[in-house]
Amino acid sequence: MxxxxxxxxxxxxxxxxxxxxxxxxxxxxxxxxxxxxxxxxxxxxxxSQMPQAVINCLVRYQKTQHANIHRAVHYLSNLATQEYEAARCKLQNFIGAHEDREVIFTSGTTDSINLVMHGYGRKFIQSGDEIILSELEHHSNIVPWQMLAEERGAHIRVAPINDAGELLVEEYEKLFNSRTRFVALSHVSNALGSINPIKRMIAIAHQHDVPVLIDGAQAAPHLKIDVQDLDCDFYAFSAHKMCGPTGVGILYGKAHLLESMQPFKGGGDMIVSVSFEKTTYNEIPYKFEAGTPPIAAAIGFGAAIDYLEQIxxxxxxxxxxxxxxxxxxxxxxxxxxxxxxxxxxxxxxxxxxxxxxxxxxxxxxxxxxxxxxxxxxxxxxxxxxxxxxxxxxxxxxxxxxxxxxxxxxxxxxxxxxxxxxx
Amino acid sequence: MSLKSIYQEVILDHNRKPRNYGSLDHPTHHATGHNPLCGDRIDLDVNMLDGRIEEIVFQGESCAICKASSSMMTSAVKGKSRQEAEALIQEFRDMLVSRENKDFDHLGRLKVLAGVRDLPTRVKCAILPWHTLHAAMNSTGDATTEADGHLNKPVANNY
Missing domain, CATH: 3.90.1150.10 (Aspartate Aminotransferase, domain 1)
Known part of the structure; x- marks a missing residue:
């Protein structure tokens, strides 16, 4: 006692x-x-749990600001659109992205990774190509790449860890060859908590002209993220692990890469024009935000970012x-x-x-x-x-x-x- | 039923000293049971003779609830006919998932596992050996708690 x-x-x-x-x-x-x-x-x-400030934001939004976004000309739709886009800017600043259009709202980290698998992977990865993962990945950063590999006849290579749970960067470096086309790594291991030396690992991939996706679901709630300093090509995380609501997350992507990608989901809001002969896709980020997004959750995500930055x-x-x-x-x-x-x-x-x-x-x-x-x-x-x-x-x-x-x-x-x- | 009563002496005893633990050289029936939620895995070997369970043993990696349930099940079904064993499987399952307020006194010692009812995430652990026995007797090879749609309903499966 x-x-x-x-x-x-x-x-x-x-x-x-x-x-x-x-x-x-x-x-x-x-x-x-x-x-x-x-x-x-x-x-x-x-x-994680939700602070009163985020709960208040969600209540205020539902009570006084809700309508569908990017569509109607009325008062509430304008207001909801402003709030939603303001949340995007908060996320942009939070991770130090160059432009707000590099931030795509998704339903969460898993959705973000699947977006890159479909939008980038299915367009650029061919038979015989190789994708590098690490032994520390969550299933959500393994399974989409296996599905792609199976579909394309590509191969998965796995960077090993030591007994302390640390990634072996020298072994990782040895995995690169002329067929390496993509790297997907977690910033922080969800099962063990290990922080991976991703800045170094991204630099190694870039020496081989290979883009890198970082699964930041376990890092963004705990560490300051600067995507320009890391120089990652894609970075994904979820709101609900960082004091925000479930059902929303983001994918950060370098603008030129996002522009080169095919859309993941087809639907409303992701188009410029549609006819039965041809559809012209919208600009980024909207090209990747088909349908009505989780508006309330995205705005709540913005409030969670405000809250974390205040601390x-x-x-x-x-x-x-x-x-x-x-x-x-x-x-x-x-x-x-x-x-x-x-x-x-x-x-x-x-x-x-x-x-x-x-x-x-x-x-x-x-x-x-x-x-x-x-x-x-x-x-x-x-x-x-x-x-x-x-x-x-x-x-x-x-x-x-x-x-x-x-x-x-x-x-x-x-x-x-x-x-x-x- | 308080949570404390789940880990009562009889369950801890079966966990520590499981009955009928091991494998058979040439079992007439065999199945492997998986519970992906826990990572539980049990192998069940059965020798059936004239429609009766003559010999039954299990082994595997599992939590205390699953191991105790396996141990008690093997003791309970040894010597029973296939029909009797299937009936017991059904009654045991009912005890854990039925919403009806039935009396399960006739299940005897197996009743100590009834407390698992209140822990929906652990019901699968207790039922796994019973599913596996059903699979073994019907020669379907393996069993998983995921195949029982009813079990998935009350379970908050946080994958």
Whole structure:
């Protein structure tokens, strides 16, 4: 009990120092109870929670601003269009894109990757060509490329990782040859949290004139992204992992590449003119936004960006790193517990296994203490195979988590072990 | 049913010391069961003689709920006819997914698994061995919890 008190005090001091602790109060859902236990939400890599500012924005939009965009001439349609395009500009500034037309609203990261697979891949990738992925990819950055490879007779090459979960850049470099046509890499591994050295990897690809897509779903909520500095050709992420609503994400693409691509979906708003003989496609970004987009969600995404920028991505990264170190130090020393992917350059994600206890039992028992973690293969089965485990438990932290919650997780892990030691 | 009661002694005991664990050299029937949600995988070997389950063993990688359910199932169906086993499969499944308030006292010790009802994401773990037995007896080779559309409804499958 005494130890816990000390930890709580040090946590309070730390949050005051970093000044981030006060933002927790912005998240109404964090006050709920799970069977009379306070919710300890550590499944942020799956989906983060929404602050009141974003909830207010969605309510305000639905109550006073909603209509379809880019179509009618009336007041509400103009207003909704302005708000939607303003959200696009917020995203543009957030990632340092050169122009707002390089930001395409999609339904999320998976949709963005599929857009590039159809729009770029199906146009430019031929039989015998090669696509490079890494061993750390989420299924959403594997399966679309396999579908393309199968359709075209192309081949997938995979960059390996080491036992700490770090990509082996020298091995990656060796995969390039005259048939390499595309590279798709995650910025941050969803299953392990490893931050990949993508700037270096993009530069290597560009030496071979190969474009690179970055899956930034796990990076954008935690790290400052500058697409011009990275020089990536495509960058994709989702709103719901960064305090925004579900159902919306973006694809950033260099303008000349987006212009060279074929549309992914046909429909309204993506055309200039349509007749039964010929359709002329609209300019980017509209060429890729067929049909009525998730207008409310996109505007809510803009509000989430405003919210995160008010805190500051650098401050978020610093505080979350502090949480990662605090949690890693405690979990690493519990006998019978092993962290999978324990490398120094990580976002605040800890994937772990407990000797003799299946992760789903761990998840069910932690839930009994009000603690939400993800258990399973995290849609990244190749990594599970790499580490020879069927599944792991994953705790993923956000800037609104506290050291006290990490203490609850550590106590929870020990009590799971106690149940199974009976 | 409180969550605590899921991991009661009998389940933990079957997890620690599973009954009928192993494989048969020349089983007359075999099936592999997968639960992609958990990564559970079990192999079931059965020797049927004159329409009766003479020998039944399982092995595999699975969570405690699945392992205990496998262990208890193999004990429960050994010696039963195919029809009796199929009836038990149906009743066990009903116990976990039926919305009706039926009495399952006749299932005896298997009733300890009834608590899983309240954990929709774990129902598949408990049912997997039973699906696998059905597949083995019908020689369909393998079973997956995903093929049971009914099971997918209450489950928040977060893929």
């Amino acid at each position: 005494k130890i816990v008190d000390t930890l709580v005090t040090s946590s309070a001091q730390q949050t005051t120092v970093s000044g981030i602790g006060r933002f927790r109060a912005d998240f109404p859902i964090l006050d709920i109870k799970v069977d009379d236990k306070p919710l300890v939400y550590l499944d942020n890599a799956a989906s 500051g991505l650098d401050a978020i990264a610093d505080y979350e790193h502090e949480l990662l170190l605090y949690a890693s130090e405690q979990i690493r020393v519990i006998p019978g517990v092993k962290i999978i992917g324990d490398c120094p350059d990580k976002v605040a994600v800890i994937s772990f296994v407990i000797d003799g206890i299946h992760p789903h039992d761990v998840g069910t028992l932690l839930n009994q203490e009000g603690i939400a973690v993800r258990t399973g293969h995290h849609c990244a089965q190749p990594i599970m195979q790499r580490f020879n485990v069927a599944a792991t438990s994953r705790a993923s932290f956000s800037f609104y988590n506290t050291k006290k919650e990490i203490d609850a997780l550590v106590a929870g892990i020990r009590s799971v072990q106690k149940v199974f030691a009976q």
